[in-house]
Amino acid sequence: MKNNSFSIPEKKKPLLEVKNFSLSFPQYKEGFEESNIHVIKNFELSINPGEIVAVLGSSGSGKSLLADSILGILPENAKTQGHVFFENEPLTAKKQSELRGKEISLIPQSVKALDPLMKTGKQVQSIVRNKKDKKKIQEDAFKKLGLPTATGKQYPFELSGGMARRVLIATAMVCDAKLIIADEPTPGLDKKTWNETLEYLKQLGKANSGMMFITHDIHAALKIADKIAVFYAGETVEIANKADFSGHGENLQHPYTKALWQALPENDFIPLKGNQPGFNELIPGCAFAPRCYKATELCQEKKPESTWVNNTMVRCFYARN
Numbered sequence: 001m002k003n004n005s006f007s008i009p010e011k012k013k014p015l016l017e018v019k020n021f022s023l024s025f026p027q028y029k030e031g032f033e034e035s036n037i038h039v040i041k042n043f044e045l046s047i048n049p050g051e052i053v054a055v056l057g058s059s060g061s062g063k064s065l066l067a068d069s070i071l072g073i074l075p076e077n078a079k080t081q082g083h084v085f086f087e088n089e090p091l092t093a094k095k096q097s098e099l100r101g102k103e104i105s106l107i108p109q110s111v112k113a114l115d116p117l118m119k120t121g122k123q124v125q126s127i128v129r130n131k132k133d134k135k136k137i138q139e140d141a142f143k144k145l146g147l148p149t150a151t152g153k154q155y156p157f158e159l160s161g162g163m164a165r166r167v168l169i170a171t172a173m174v175c176d177a178k179l180i181i182a183d184e185p186t187p188g189l190d191k192k193t194w195n196e197t198l199e200y201l202k203q204l205g206k207a208n209s210g211m212m213f214i215t216h217d218i219h220a221a222l223k224i225a226d227k228i229a230v231f232y233a234g235e236t237v238e239i240a241n242k243a244d245f246s247g248h249g250e251n252l253q254h255p256y257t258k259a260l261w262q263a264l265p266e267n268d269f270i271p272l273k274g275n276q277p278g279f280n281e282l283i284p285g286c287a288f289a290p291r292c293y294k295a296t297e298l299c300q301e302k303k304p305e306s307t308w309v310n311n312t313m314v315r316c317f318y319a320r321n
């Protein structure tokens, strides 16, 4: 008898792993007393090759800073703690500068990231690593994204918002990166362009090795992501599988994720009362406790560690097993 019936499948090497990552800024009060604004706390995330993972968080919650942390382009006053690994190797500052724009590529949040003084075709060509076919690679990318060839001869100010977004996506496309970080790539787009842009991003994420898709739009996240990391008050409260967003959210583990899902007009349309705590509020327990129907004294007093329930990472004392 062959001895391979019990072989354990080889575990995939994660492309990106973020463990216990925190980010703060020093703040000086009157009398020069220093304190810290804690923007990201104990953040966790893992992206496997071929996976699109959405980071879903409200406006101003620290999503772009998370992207900047991975790329190594944080403001100088930012203080970080924790571990980031790229293909199992620590992502040091040296490694970040080697990989940035090559193995790891950013689709920036603002179309203002395009150089206003350079024609879009030339801008995209300047990213292509292959020295010979720069023009062809750029033109093929424009074609795939539905941009007319003539767009390459235009300056960014001559383009509509939707076209400029596609030029930004083209820069990530031609870069041939292993990991693409797309930071809020769909704000202010009309429905048709929104759908098309997400479709291009999905193709791009799947064609390349993986994508971190940053958004505050749950619909956009559900349209393209395999997994959704839900960000609340700077922490990942749950990393849910896309399939768990269904019905009344019975399979979602964290009460905040459930509340987000149930608040959608096409679902139960139940509004979530209250606000997220500010960065300066020191909360000893679970940050969601003041708004949570399940919260007990334990939740007010102690922070839940991350646990795994049915293949889902969750930080809640009362997640189901």
Ligand SMILES: Nc1ncnc2c1ncn2[C@@H]1O[C@H](COP(=O)(O)OP(=O)(O)OP(=O)(O)O)[C@@H](O)[C@H]1O
Binding pocket: 025, 037, 039, 057, 058, 059, 060, 061, 062, 063, 064, 065, 066, 075, 077, 109, 184, 216
């Ligand atoms: N250099 C800095 N010094 C101090 N605080 C900063 C600095 N940069 C950003 N912040 C704070 O960090 C917060 C999070 O910023 P970030 O841009 O990462 O949020 P975001 O989730 O990407 O927001 P949006 O949805 O608007 O894009 C900001 O609200 C701001 O208060």
Ligand code: NI
Binding pocket: 063, 064, 065, 109, 183, 184
């Ligand atoms: Ni942002």
